[in-house]
Amino acid sequence: MMTGELKSKVDKIWETFWTGGITNPLTVIEQFTYLLFIKGLDEVETQREQEDALLGIESERIFPPDKQHLRWSKFKHFEAAHMYEVVSNEVFPFIKNLHGNKESAYAKYMGDAMFMIPTPQLLVKIVDGIDHIPMKDRDTKGDLYEYLLSKIATAGTNGQFRTPRHIINMMVELVKPTPEDIIVDPAAGSAGFLVAAGEYLRNHRSDLFLVQSLKEHFHNQMFYGFDMDRTMLRIGAMNMMLHGIENPNIEYRDSLSEQNNDRDKYTLVLANPPFKGSLDYEAVSSDLLKVVKTKKTELLFLALFLRILKPGGRCACIVPDGVLFGSSTAHKAIRKEIVENHKLEAIISMPSGVFKPYAGVSTAIMIFTKTGAGGTDHVWFYDMKADGYSLDDKRTPIEENDIPDIIARFHNREAEKDRKRTEQSFFVPVEELRENGYDLSINKYKEIEYEEVQYEAPSVILEKVEVLEREIIQGIKELKEMIRG
Structure with missing residues (x-):
């Protein structure tokens, strides 16, 4: 369930995109989602590392030793210009080339992904905002995405x-x-x-x-x-x-x-x-x-x-x-x-x-x-x-x-x-x-039931109108006397 707090975090990131010049809702959702995926890859890798440590084994890795700086947990600490260079020139190409990695279902849909965040400052703000969104829970991820889609x-x-x-x-x-x-x-x-x-x-x-x-x-x-x-x-x-x-x-x-x-x-x-x-x-x-x-x-x-x-x-x-x-x-x-x-x-x-x-x-x-x-x-x-x-x-x-x-x-x-x-x-x-x-x-095929409505006789209605009219005239007289005072 999307909490009010989570909605306000998403709204704030959305606003950051818009004020940064990205105003097409579909583009916002795409860029937002790419970054969520990049964060998700790092979370999967971290989980594997923890399981490997527990079991004493070495499973296949998403990020090789020489690509550790492409992980969300690493580049989120870089200063703006360096972060921008790493994400745009290394992280995106890296993800696109994960096609051969059967473990990465994410990669299949990133082939023609385009990085469209225009400035390092904007990227820092968005990464910081997304970093504070809890993404461990599958239901939360789904609800968050539904909320994004509702903005189209x-x-x-x-x-x-x-x-x-x-x-x-x-x-x-x-x-x-x-x-x-x-x-x-x-x-x-x-x-x-x-x-x-x-x-x-x-x-x-x-x-x-x-x-x-x-x-x-x-x-x-x-x-x-x-x-x-x-x-x-x-x-x-x-x-x-x-x-x-x-x-x-x-x-x-x-x-x-x-x-x-x-x-x-x-x-x-x-x-x-x-x-x-x-x-x-x-x-x-x-x-x-x-x-x-x-x-x-x-x-x-x-x-x-x-x-x-x-x-x-x-x-x-x-x-x-x-x-x-x-x-x-x-x-x-x-x-x-x-x-x-x-x-x-x-x-x-x-x-x-x-x-x-x-x-x-x-x-x-x-x-x-x-x-x-x-x-x-x-x-x-x-x-x-x-x-x-x-x-x-x-x-x-x-x-x-x-x-x-x-x-x-x-x-x-x-x-x-x-x-x-x-x-x-x-x-x-x-x-x-x-x-x-x-x-x-x-x-x-539907049948409508018509109920007969009984109206009062016209003479009775006219009498009621006359009574109302007399009351109105009497009220006007009383108002005039009060004004003369």
Whole structure:
């Protein structure tokens, strides 16, 4: 949990970056993270030295004898100009060349890292600030990184914006990842979904770390994330490693292109794909266009999820409301594909303020299982009205929160069968979806109860108005007499 003291330390370092001329939030996070990693390498080395001393052995070292001055604990004591020269000309190149060191998962993502701190004085201030942040605890590292990411206050140019952590956590709770899962986010960004899945397994299935094969799977083959923004790729990879996932498969990839030939590979998709913009047909994988002939990214990603999942694989993804009721041939085709050929399980409608201040778009969570043989019988709908935060740009915490109720009801859907359409959640049979052209918007099926309101007779209301008017006139008279005094 991020304490107020820790937040204020991070805020102070952030302010130091800004006053030093580094004002792009992504650049700040990158530079901040590189230094956290450099500090982390030294901490790993120190821990190894202590363990070696205890066991009387000599294990492999990150820093050779002639590179000891590149350790955080050493260079942090150097005077400004010397520190700057060592960090920029020796530490960064050293880390980039750690690629051959399999022990250093950090190194994989530092290949194109650029040192962008402009002056020795600024570096000294930042190193001093970071030195006072406690980083031993994995949870603290993760929370610190989440707090840094929350400072990205602008949407990306390609339609990216950060999915709120509590929405990500809800989606993970709904699908309950297992130790055997192979999890992918084809539009990973800062890897929030993958991190949350990892944390869920640590909290609910910690026994997996007692089985060597499952532990290996967790660190090496469980998590896959793809993105086309190299900055976000580095940030996402570092996010995962700061959350204790040693070797995440985070790669540069246009998930919708012909170059992505993944098929029947993953058991769980967790994603909030980009909604904005459309693509060239030429750039899009031809087998996706066979499922849904469109340029709209949100529809193409749904077709992609169906292709890359193994039979029996599950998906929880965020879609804009238009996907649920759009009347184009492509919109209807993808909805029909999911309903008729696979198993659509749930549509959770979210209020439009959930993604503020980034965007005011109305969205829903779609949950389905790839079967290739149908299976949709009744689809569960939920009308989320509150997520624990105000739905304006400030997003301040409030008491109203449907998320615990959504999770509880979803995992006990047997008890939902008798709910009426006037309630917050209810089932809709597949036959009714067919009759309505596979429309999946909750308002199509929700029933509103109108209560009859009894008003007083007009003559009674007029009498009351007359009484009020006489009282006002009397009050004015009394005021005039007081003034004449």
